[in-house]
Amino acid sequence: MKVKILLAEDDPDFGMILKQYLELEDFEVSWFQNPQDILDHLEVSDFPFHLGILDIMMPNIDGFSLAKIILKEKSNFPLLFLTAKNQKIDRLTGLKIGADDYINKPCDPEELVLRIKNILKRTLSTTLEKNVKIGEYFLDTEKLMLFHEKESIRLTIREQKLLLYLLDYNKKTIKRNDILDSLWETNDYFSGRSLDVFISRLRKYFQHDPKIKIQSLRGVGFEIDFPIN
Structure with a gap:
């Protein structure tokens, strides 16, 4: 690519x-x-x-x-x-x-x-990897497409950036503030609410694979578990 x-x-x-x-x-x-x-x-x-x-x-x-x-x-x-x-x-x-x-x-x-x-x-070291297999899903970073046998989802630029950021911290706990500072470059109420919306979207996109988990940790951030093949 x-x-x-x-x-x-x-x-x-x-x-x-x-x-x-x-x-x-x-x-x-x-x-x-x-x-x-x-x-x-x-x-x-x-x-x-x-x-x-x-x-x-x-x-x-x-x-x-x-x-x-x-x-x-x-x-x-x-x-x-x-x-x-x-x-x-x-x-x-x-x-x-x-x-x-x-x-x-x-x-x-x-x-x-x-x-x-x-x-x-x-x-961009991660985003330049064109194809990423995530559990039952397949991510094509060039086309911004997330594929599953039941549906195909077109991602926005920010959705893909967030997903790739989470993949970098797979099997780890990510601090909420670190995500906001890295991807939103601000850390206020409105950017926090925006992050919550994007996390909810990703959970919905991955609903067909119960092994994929994006768990919220109150007052801390998120715990990520992506089965990478």
Whole structure:
């Protein structure tokens, strides 16, 4: 499975160079010169990208504003900022928004690839495993589909991220606050209620296999038991 990269860069020459180099490194690149075109993808539940590379200085929508819009809909989406400026304020702004990394233009393509791979190791190592067998179920992470002989379920991006996070802690107890901090990036009443809704959905999705358990531990979090084949 190829890593799908969203590239937002309005400079046609630099954008083409980055796209071609990243494709030589076996990444699948969708290049957008107009950041407005990216917003159309946010309206679709199947957001097909694993990582975004955003130029900060773009017309109509700058990279910071675009990042805020993306993260509002696709929380925890890995982002790397590109900028021609070398100012401290840019770096701080990007980090506050939620950037995973930051690199100045013109950048060394080899350094960019290294940074991308480091981000993927930190954030997407599990999600890049395309097929996961969970008890009587089969998860296709590329298509966001959960299959059982009795039904097929299309997952949202966040449902799959939560499921994969739980799989990382299989047979263990997960603290509620850790999930909120990692996937919701906030820990308030409303995010807590949202987490409860998503947990209820997952329990319903796995109702056909009684061996699969997502047990609530009052005041602590959840105890997970997924039979992995």
